[in-house]
Amino acid sequence: MEETVRKIMEPILSVENLSVHFSDKPVLQDVSLSLWPGEITVIVGPSGSGKSTLLRAVNRLNELYPHCRTSGSVRLRIHGESGDVYRGFMALSELRQRVGMVFQTPAVFPFSIQKNLTLPLQVYLGVNGSTLTERMEEILRDVGLWEEVKDRLRDDATTLSGGQQQRLCIARMLALKPAVLLLDEPTASLDFKSAARIEKLLLNLKRRYGILAVSHSLAQTRRIADRVCVLREGRIVQELDHEHLRDPDAFQTIIDVAF
Amino acid sequence: MKRVSDRIVTGAAWLSGGGLMLAAAVVIGFLILRGYKNLDLALLFGDTPWQAAIMGERPVFGGIWPAFMGTFYLVFLSSAMAIPIGIASGIYLAEYASRRLRSLLGFFVDLLAGTPSIVMGLFGFTAILFLRKTLLPEAQTCLFLAAACIALLVLPYVIRITETSIEAIPEPLRLLGYSVGFTRWRNLRSVLLPLASRGMLSGAILAVGRASEDTAVILLTGVVAHAGIPGSMFDKFEALPFRIYYLAAEYRNLGELDQGFATSLVLLCISGTLFLIAVCLQKSAEMRWKRR
Amino acid sequence: MFACNGNVETFVLFRLSDKSEKWIEWILLIATCISAVAIIAILSLLVAFCLPLFTLGRIRGVLSSQWQPSGGYFGILPMCAGSLALSLLALSIAFPAAMGICTLLHVLARGVFNRFLLATVRFMTGIPTVVYGFVSVFLLVPPMREWLGAGTGFSLLTAAFTLSLLILPTIVLVLHARLEQIDPILRLASEALGLTPIQQMRHVLFPVASRGMVVAAVLGMGRAIGDTLISLMVAGNAPQFPVSLYHSIRTLTAHVALVVATDSRSMAYQSVFAAGLGLFLVTGLITLFIRKSGKAGREVRREKGF
Ligand SMILES: Nc1ncnc2c1ncn2[C@@H]1O[C@H](COP(=O)(O)OP(=O)(O)OP(=O)(O)O)[C@@H](O)[C@H]1O
Numbered sequence A: 001m002e003e004t005v006r007k008i009m010e011p012i013l014s015v016e017n018l019s020v021h022f023s024d025k026p027v028l029q030d031v032s033l034s035l036w037p038g039e040i041t042v043i044v045g046p047s048g049s050g051k052s053t054l055l056r057a058v059n060r061l062n063e064l065y066p067h068c069r070t071s072g073s074v075r076l077r078i079h080g081e082s083g084d085v086y087r088g089f090m091a092l093s094e095l096r097q098r099v100g101m102v103f104q105t106p107a108v109f110p111f112s113i114q115k116n117l118t119l120p121l122q123v124y125l126g127v128n129g130s131t132l133t134e135r136m137e138e139i140l141r142d143v144g145l146w147e148e149v150k151d152r153l154r155d156d157a158t159t160l161s162g163g164q165q166q167r168l169c170i171a172r173m174l175a176l177k178p179a180v181l182l183l184d185e186p187t188a189s190l191d192f193k194s195a196a197r198i199e200k201l202l203l204n205l206k207r208r209y210g211i212l213a214v215s216h217s218l219a220q221t222r223r224i225a226d227r228v229c230v231l232r233e234g235r236i237v238q239e240l241d242h243e244h245l246r247d248p249d250a251f252q253t254i255i256d257v258a259f
Numbered sequence B: 001m002k003r004v005s006d007r008i009v010t011g012a013a014w015l016s017g018g019g020l021m022l023a024a025a026v027v028i029g030f031l032i033l034r035g036y037k038n039l040d041l042a043l044l045f046g047d048t049p050w051q052a053a054i055m056g057e058r059p060v061f062g063g064i065w066p067a068f069m070g071t072f073y074l075v076f077l078s079s080a081m082a083i084p085i086g087i088a089s090g091i092y093l094a095e096y097a098s099r100r101l102r103s104l105l106g107f108f109v110d111l112l113a114g115t116p117s118i119v120m121g122l123f124g125f126t127a128i129l130f131l132r133k134t135l136l137p138e139a140q141t142c143l144f145l146a147a148a149c150i151a152l153l154v155l156p157y158v159i160r161i162t163e164t165s166i167e168a169i170p171e172p173l174r175l176l177g178y179s180v181g182f183t184r185w186r187n188l189r190s191v192l193l194p195l196a197s198r199g200m201l202s203g204a205i206l207a208v209g210r211a212s213e214d215t216a217v218i219l220l221t222g223v224v225a226h227a228g229i230p231g232s233m234f235d236k237f238e239a240l241p242f243r244i245y246y247l248a249a250e251y252r253n254l255g256e257l258d259q260g261f262a263t264s265l266v267l268l269c270i271s272g273t274l275f276l277i278a279v280c281l282q283k284s285a286e287m288r289w290k291r292r
Numbered sequence C: 001m002f003a004c005n006g007n008v009e010t011f012v013l014f015r016l017s018d019k020s021e022k023w024i025e026w027i028l029l030i031a032t033c034i035s036a037v038a039i040i041a042i043l044s045l046l047v048a049f050c051l052p053l054f055t056l057g058r059i060r061g062v063l064s065s066q067w068q069p070s071g072g073y074f075g076i077l078p079m080c081a082g083s084l085a086l087s088l089l090a091l092s093i094a095f096p097a098a099m100g101i102c103t104l105l106h107v108l109a110r111g112v113f114n115r116f117l118l119a120t121v122r123f124m125t126g127i128p129t130v131v132y133g134f135v136s137v138f139l140l141v142p143p144m145r146e147w148l149g150a151g152t153g154f155s156l157l158t159a160a161f162t163l164s165l166l167i168l169p170t171i172v173l174v175l176h177a178r179l180e181q182i183d184p185i186l187r188l189a190s191e192a193l194g195l196t197p198i199q200q201m202r203h204v205l206f207p208v209a210s211r212g213m214v215v216a217a218v219l220g221m222g223r224a225i226g227d228t229l230i231s232l233m234v235a236g237n238a239p240q241f242p243v244s245l246y247h248s249i250r251t252l253t254a255h256v257a258l259v260v261a262t263d264s265r266s267m268a269y270q271s272v273f274a275a276g277l278g279l280f281l282v283t284g285l286i287t288l289f290i291r292k293s294g295k296a297g298r299e300v301r302r303e304k305g306f
């Protein structure tokens, strides 16, 4: 049944034969993977295997490093239209808006909580006034932060706890109404409880967005992933789906072999 | 609409960057163009044979040799005062001073750094007035006074650079000497100062550069247009920057004007070279700790 | 360290060197105090020489608006206004330019050009002030006179252009140092939000560095007020209020230089001491402000030498 649904639906994101070099050193080689809406795909792999680089290749953030070279294609499917983001499918800033990204360490701006959320809306979408506050509340509720911060919206965002900051970053990304979410170890710097909250949030969000995440925790991967790609030395060496995820021991064995 | 404002800002940014480079190029190019033909022995010594001028057998008229020597003496004297004191202060602030003392004394250093050079000159001038009224009725502005005031002017640079180059040494190395039983001074002399020497040298060179270019201080402390080479520390003197200032206002013929351009070029080369050396030393000192 | 050694010899050595250690510390302390003594000496001498103004009740004469020594008028207010007008004008030219250059350095320009631009800025701080003045007398003054019909060409505007060139590198370097300290992840995050480089600069980087911007502006202002040579050489030195950009003005600093060089009446001298004291206090306040701005101040100190 699930299989049929997948066959009918086309992937929202498909990476094909993607290779990335940092000053002639290959970091990703021939990576292909697809992402369907309603699913969380988790990338696992040893440190330095290129997980972050893969995520940054999707929204072309690697281009910030002048010595980076990318080949292959990243096809995105939005509103029934699809195209390769490396062949001018959409303008760079629109791409970044459609493909939101959250980093390993929370990167809030050292402004007020409110300004963190409204800044991209104002600058980028030209939203203003009461629409802005409504939108802000809606998103903060989405990430479960509203109750915690509603009385201190004007406080500096850096005074929030790590987990709150990370949720604020997710909120800031959701404010731009993306279609695909890239999450680079979103719970890496968090304690168990905050991590659990974010996991729950992700399971909620996956109904509306395609999610590509990186995780270091196998337990977490098992809890949230619909599919898992194992990356080693820049190549995908294993792809797992629900079948493999169901049995913890079998999963562990496969991962052990793949690492 | 957003894009339009982006474009405008981009254009303005390139304009200001281009403007800056153009201005620098124009200043340097103009001086080279107008000044290079006069860079010869006659610029320095006028009609006097150079051997005689250097030996001090005959005075130089029309050349900038006296100004050159005046600046040299000035720089030499002020460096001799500022560099040892500055290095000692920098060491004290970096290694010895308690936090409160450091903040207090550091405040005075900052005040000194912020004091405009004309105020420093005025200080020298009032000091002479004061001396005349009290101890020395014959006191007058002179080379020594100017050098002392300039020393005060450049002192903060030496202090701060010494301080920062000692502080830039990574913690483990700073503690290395203590761990083998050195005393504080021993550790400073055999570990810290050698490691910080490059940065400290750059501070000293920078101070020399500043001392050679400052005009406002000497304007009030004893520079005069035709003093010749000072015979002692208590004589009036000439100096290159003052010569340039003087020629810009009071050149009497084209020859003197040309001399002004050539002198500017000479001064630009001197302080530019000193400055470049200082910056290179500073950079290499910084890189040393970054690479680790 | 020594206690756990327990070695008698080491202990004795330590005690022996202890004395010279103390001596060295004292010598270093005395050297450091020279800066403090100098500041106190400057302040007390200037105040002492200003005192007659108060005791003889001449202070109102100095704080008046006309300078005409032959007629017995010794007001320095025109010079105060001149200093203020010139430095504000120079700052209002230099500061936006500095922001533009920092935008180039941080988001627009890349690679070799970037490094070359920064090197040029650094090098410009090494050009002697008198050289700027000299070049501008022969390169800027004539066109000002001919094209703008600005009197003799020695004017507020001419001086402001030259002075802005002088303070520009300082402002750029302080601002640049502050921007460099911003966590690169903020740049990455704003890039990931789809902000264009200019938007990143305007909405993220500059606001984050706002304290540093204030410090840079204040520092530039301090240098502009304290500069003597530029105004002396190209502002014309007429002791009048700055009424237009094309008129000649005289700054406090130039006033000090001119009067000490030419005049010898005691009242004229006293006005000079008042001017010097005023300059000293203003720059002192600026230093105090920069220190109060804490962290930003430290960068200033580091960059100031360059
Ligand atoms: N900007 C860069 N310049 C040069 N090399 C880079 C750059 N970014 C990443 N690399 C290299 O690419 C390789 C993969 O890095 P990446 O950050 O993608 O690893 P990762 O799988 O995310 O590791 P981790 O789990 O530790 O985050 C590493 O060897 C790294 O050194």
Ligand SMILES: [Mg+2]
Residues within 6 Å of the ligand: A051, A052, A053, A104, A184
């Ligand atoms: Mg990573």
